[in-house]
Amino acid sequence: xxxxxxxxxxxxxxxxxxxxxxxxxxxxxxxxxxxxxxxxxxxxxxxxxxxxxxxxxxxxxxxxxxxxxxxxxxxxxxxxxxxxxxxxxxxxxxxxxxxxxxxxxxxxxxxxxxxxxxxxxxxxxxxxxxxxxxxxxxxxxxxxxxxxxxxxxxxxxxxxxxxxxxxxxxxxxxxxxxxxxxxxxxxxxxxxxxxxxxxxxxxxxxxxxxxxxxxxxx
Numbered sequence: 001x002x003x004x005x006x007x008x009x010x011x012x013x014x015x016x017x018x019x020x021x022x023x024x025x026x027x028x029x030x031x032x033x034x035x036x037x038x039x040x041x042x043x044x045x046x047x048x049x050x051x052x053x054x055x056x057x058x059x060x061x062x063x064x065x066x067x068x069x070x071x072x073x074x075x076x077x078x079x080x081x082x083x084x085x086x087x088x089x090x091x092x093x094x095x096x097x098x099x100x101x102x103x104x105x106x107x108x109x110x111x112x113x114x115x116x117x118x119x120x121x122x123x124x125x126x127x128x129x130x131x132x133x134x135x136x137x138x139x140x141x142x143x144x145x146x147x148x149x150x151x152x153x154x155x156x157x158x159x160x161x162x163x164x165x166x167x168x169x170x171x172x173x174x175x176x177x178x179x180x181x182x183x184x185x186x187x188x189x190x191x192x193x194x195x196x197x198x199x200x201x202x203x204x205x206x207x208x209x210x211x212x213x214x215x216x217x218x
Contacts, residue, residue: 002026007033011122011135016040021091028092028121035092036135039117049088050117054079054098062129075102076137078129094123097132180207 002012011034012027019037027033039047060077077100085093096119103112120132127135161170178189184206186192196203204210 002031007031009033011036011120013135014038016042019043019046021089024121025091034094034121034126036120036122036132037118039119046088046090046119047117049084050096050098050119053081053084053096054117057098060100060129062133064130064133074104076100076133077102078133080124080129080132082124088119090119092121093119094121094126095119095132097129099133099136 007027008031013036014023016038019039019042024035024037027035039050041047057079061080062078064076064078065074078097080095080097082095084096088096097117099116099118101114101116104110105112116136118136120127120135122132159167159170161167181189181192184192192206196206
């Protein structure tokens with residue numbers, strides 16, 4: 001998919017599934033882009049090294065208080081470091097970071113907190129903690145909007161595909177379809193899906209996949 005885009009000079013964000021050395025090297029070396037990756041248990045040694053560094057993290061490098069949204073008050077704290085740049089077995093590391101997200105439901109008073117670890121190819125001179133947090137928030141804003149479409153338009157929670165790698169593979173295909181529609185800058189993904197549903201000819205025209213694509217779709 002990245003081969004069809006021009007990410008040069010841009011920051012490509014990804015969740016833990018795509019936090020891979022080959023992808024990082026491809027982005028930085030071949031596409032002259034930057035990465036902003038989440039680190040979880042699928043990269044266990046990497047996660048342990050970053051978590052150990054931030055075990056006693058003291059005061060945060062940046063704190064952001066989110067205005068009440070849908071009855072929730074949120075606070076995000078971020079710590080960053082360049083100390084592991086020459087130590088980690090991961091290409092082109094510029095900084096590692098940890099984010100604490102604290103939330104409170106105004107109605108119930110219930111508190112929640114989660115911690116996320118990550119790394120980026122941006123150096124401290126290229127990206128401040130505030131800027132890195134903006135990358136992270138932007139990534140999850142897109143993820144959340146994608147989840148909404150998966151739930152409401154694909155009804156993914158009621159999918160009967162459960163065996164082997166089927167659920168994961170089908171979910172990826174659905175996400176790819178959503179991303180493809182969004183790349184066309186449609187006003188409503190749901191509306192466009194309904195129009196293209198069960199009409200192969202319209203899909204080919206919309207994606208301009210044939211030589212005789214209908215001009216009205218170009």
